[in-house]
Amino acid sequence: MEQQGEIWTAEQVLALAPDAASRKAGARLAEPGPWSDAGAGDGALWGLCEGSGGTRYRTVVDTTGPAFACGCPSRKFPCKHALALSLLWAGGAVPTTGAEPPRWANEWLTARRNRAEPAANAAVSPASSESHRATANADAARRRAQARARRIAAGASELEQRLEDMLLSGLASMERAGYGPWDETAARMVDAQAPGLAARVRELGSVPASGPDWPARLLEELALLHLLDEGFLGIERLPAPLAATVRSRVGLNTDAAEVLSGPDTxxxxxxxxxxxxxxREDGRLTARRIWMRGERTGRMALHLSFSGPDRPLDLALPPGLxxxxxxxxYPGARPLRAALGERRAPxxxxxxPQGGGVDAALAAYGDALRDDPWLDAWPVVLADVVPIPGRGSGDWQLADADGESALPLDPRWSGRCSRxxxxxxxxxxxxTVFGECGHRGFTPLTVWDPEPVSL
Incomplete structure (x- = not known):
């Protein structure tokens, strides 16, 4: 399994999709039924996918690139078959074999990598061979990381030029442009292996239709995107915690196993x-977020996990436990996401839970925002607050019992029934209400009555 390298998460696979339609199509195909002769090994995936009319498409993925090849007629890159095969691998449904890839896959991989197999190692002792293999794997991983960093830097530089061109042409033109320019720019960031940049760019497409004062909101988001670009391009000059935040924001994720067992853990x-x-569902995938707070430390923590076809969510913890x-x-300027280690008791x-008022919630969000300017919201517990209905979804508030301060509810939150x-x-x-406090308002997630009720 060492030769295969780090297995991608479903989130990382979907971030490589050229568009939403490809993500959905890939997720639909990510089940064993249409696949045969699938395998993984030596930094590659391969398999045959049953298509229309009995055609079997040869699909191969070089996970060290990454790079993709498929016999289907799609012009999208990667196609839905490559995405589906990668999702199956992420879910543990592609067996790791000790055999060579099939000839058709091996020919493409050899041409792709443009390298020959190492010279015979028969005379090398097993111990030295294992040491050599570990060193080679570490060197290969380092080269892949450096290559990806260069691709992301090139993407960030391209994005900076596009933002400059946009500002020179005027923001008013974006109201008529629709989603096309944003989707095209996001696709370029996917090509650069920067899914975090791609996601932020896609979200900008909805701003011109968000109502009055949209140019001001768009300018704010463009400024944050520019700050993220410049942060990555000058990442070697940043303090280590802020550099870790920038890496995660552009889409360079740390594996949970490394978080739990790394030298600095x-x-x-x-x-x-x-x-x-x-x-939260995205096609056939589900992302589960679990928020916790330490009784002794008072620290907030977020556990994040994903599920796909034939891969159930690994943890369920109802509120109140x-x-x-x-x-x-995970490393960052304001750590929140955490990996779950040893569980010592049932x-x-x-x-x-103990909580504070509206002013304390705003102060907590402000403190977190000071460390991470790209933060959308921060988890807080509000105590002794009263829901104040409004005429529309954007008019509802949570007010302190003394009426001194109030927070608007995020208008994007759920539906009218939840309010x-x-x-x-x-x-x-x-x-007492737990939720996320952000610049769009407060999103309630749990209310105590006195037992917890999920909203």
Whole structure:
């Protein structure tokens, strides 16, 4: 398995898709049924996918590139078959074989890599061979990381030029342009292996249709995107925590195993109260977010996991449970995401969490934003707040019981039923609510009555 290298996550695979249609089509094909003779090994994936009319498309992926080849007529790159095969691999459904790839795959891989097999190693002792292999794998991983960093830097430079051209032509033209320019630019960032940049660019397409004052909002988002570009292009001059944040924002993710066992890893043992759990679907994939807070440390933590076809979510922790466990935070200027380590005791039921008022929530978000300017929201617990209905989805508020301060609810949050559900649980009386506080408002996730209720 060492020869295969790090297995991609489903999120990383989907970030390589050229568009939303390819992501959905790839996710639909990511099941064993249409595939045969699939295998993985030596930095490659291969398989035959049953197409229309009985045609079997030869699909091969060089995971060291990455690079893709397929016999289908699609002009998209990567095509849905390459995405589906990669998703199957990410879900553990592609067996790692000790055999050579089939001839048709091996020919493409050899031409692609433009290298010959090493000279005979029969005379090398097993111990030295293993040491040589480990060194070679480390060198190869370093070269791949350097190559990807160069591609991302080239993409960031191209994006900077596109942003400059856009500003010179005027933001007013973007209202008539629609999503086309944004989707095309996002595709270029996918080619540069910068899924984080691609995602931020795609989101900009909806800003011109977001109502009055959209040019100001678009300019704000463009400024943040410019800051992220410049941060990556000058990353060697940044403090280590901020550099880690920039890497994660452009899409360079750290593997959970590395977070838990890396040389600089520090695990934190605490009794972690589960504050909220939320599943979000993207095609046939589901992302699960679990928020926790340490009883002793008071630190917030976010556990993130993904599922795909034939790959169930690995962890379910309903709000209100307490977990005695080790967590290790992913590196960053304001760490939040964490990997779950050893669990030392069975889960137990916790009580109503302690929280603060609206001003404390805004201060917590402001402190986090100071360290990570690209942060959309920060998890907080609001205590003794009352839901205040409004005429529209953007008019609802959560107000302190004394009426001194209030937070607007994020208008994008859920549907009208959830807002009225929150109001009915409160009954006009103060409640404790957990959610995310951001520049668009507050998103409720759990309310205590006195038991936790997910919204």
């Amino acid at each position: 520090t695990t934190i043992r605490d009794r972690w109260l589960v504050l909220g759990q939320q599943d 307490v977990l005695d466990a080790d967590l290790a935070y 889960t137990a039921s916790g009580g109503v 009225w559900q929150l109001a009915s649980i409160s009954g006009g009386e103060p409640v």
